[in-house]
Amino acid sequence: MPERAALPREFFARGAQSLAPALLGGRLIHVTPRGERLAGVIVETEAYVGIEDRASHSFGGRRSPRNESMYARPGTAYVYFTYGMHHCFNVVCAGEGDPQAVLVRALEPDEGLPIMRSLREVRGTVRSDRDLTSGPGKLCQAMAIGRELDGTDLCESSVLWIEPGRSPGPICQGPRIGLGAAGMWKTRRLRWWERDCPFVSTAGRRG
DNA sequence: ATTTAGATCCTCT
């Protein structure tokens, strides 16, 4: 078995606004059911700060089978399905029953690239490396992350976890992407990314 | 480089 040094629960036991920038540079690792290792360094994140956040699935304390994982212990994975075809991967944080989470929006792929390419392949079209994981839907496809991993405990799982990676370069901060009319929550700067990393999502590069 | 529309389906109203 490969070395596994998952970030501990204490690391995730803080508000999303604190965790989101702290996750930059961390390595997300998935060992697929076929035993293939897929990994990438986190280079872009967004904070969804809880029941007051109009843009969050947990706004107003809403609770349903879809977002149940947001209410679980810190360090739990929240994976949801949207737009009829995409999954998004989040890390639940704060405390159990306090539904905050950090959306991982982009990775710098660094292990299992050939498999990622095949997972991202559409009609035989080969993609550039930066096209593998430069967006929340893209990275889930490349990392083979689906709804079946929703609720995974990232602190205990040997299938999906986050390790300390490298120290990030300069970090930029800006408004979150893709929100509807969420008032002040749309403009608050709750997105963080590595300034000099070419693997952030396209929207992210326009700071 | 930027804009547009279309895909597509689960969840909640």
Added chain:
DNA sequence: GAGGATCTAAATG
């Protein structure tokens, strides 16, 4: 029945 924490291809400047 509407809309969504998105992505792609095609059209346009």
